[in-house]
Amino acid sequence: MAPGRMLGHENLGVVIEVGRGVDRIKVGDRVCLPFNIGCGFCANCERGLSGYCLTVNPGSAGGAYGFVGMGPYSGGQADYLRVPYGDFNCLMLPRDSEEKESDYVMLSDIFPTGYHATELAGVQAGDSVVIYGAGPVGLMAAYSAALKGASQVMVVDTQKDRLQLAEKLGAIAIDDTEGGGIKRVLELTGGKGADRGRECVGYQCCNRHREEVPNLTMNKLVQTVKATGRIGVVGVFLPENPQAKDKLARRGRLAFDFGQFWFKGQSIGTGQANVKAYNRPLSKLIEHDKVKPSWIVSHELPLSRAPEAYEKFD
Ligand SMILES: NC(=O)c1ccc[n+]([C@@H]2O[C@H](COP(=O)([O-])OP(=O)(O)OC[C@H]3O[C@@H](n4cnc5c(N)ncnc54)[C@H](O)[C@@H]3O)[C@@H](O)[C@H]2O)c1
């Protein structure tokens, strides 16, 4: 990430100006933007795969606000945001959008991403699900699994405050600080492993000594998902990570237990959430008070205190 670039995936606001060619969106509309930018007319956008738009980041598939390798677009942690292809990308918010702003803003990234993880893993009513990572994405994945009627949602992490939030959702929190996570998941699933698994950590996953071990969660998923089970990976893995200590990781490679994975007949779905495919139906759930994703908010600060917020976050 080049210094000086603007971050910000969670974009929501009031339209103050519209460009040429924008017909639907009007000044004064309150809108929420998917973190990925789509054109609406390419072969992937047409199929609902707007996270892999072929137009907005030429030579690649997928553009996003304030993200490495995803085009020149500035993020929304700023006073103003420019939205390309406004008619396609803006989700018009309903009348209660001002009072429920902290709920609707979750539609820009983590709520659809958590939901995408359930889709990638094929979660169905009655399934048992194991989720690695209790960050915002893992918690939203747990929330989405509950929405889909999962019978058992297990969330593995080492951060106690986050595990408590998972418990508040009705999930089974598994504290892996001492390394007993795998055993616990197997105990809870009669030794078979969960029907579905979700990776919500990414290549920065750590061992208990807080050292980065990028293949850790993927291999734990192979161990703790049942034979024929499906794994959804929304945690980010990169094609290269020049700063990694691990030689393989520098080139974006993992020592993956492929033999075990193959032998168990498992399958994997990966990638960016196609936010456009989910944000409208999820907004209806907010509008009709079926869900309240703002339960995740711990602090509300003005933009001027962003540096302090980042320190706290770290
Ligand atoms: N696919 C997408 O479209 C998409 C969208 C948004 C975010 N993401 C990615 O999702 C991932 C999670 O995002 P976040 O905001 O929740 O991140 P976060 O850093 O806030 O949370 C990650 C959590 O994983 C835990 N963790 C670390 N090592 C672990 C291990 N070995 N086992 C279990 N838990 C472990 C950490 O303690 C932390 O609580 C990131 O890689 C992020 O970039 C993907």
Ligand SMILES: [Zn+2]
């Ligand atoms: Zn497109």
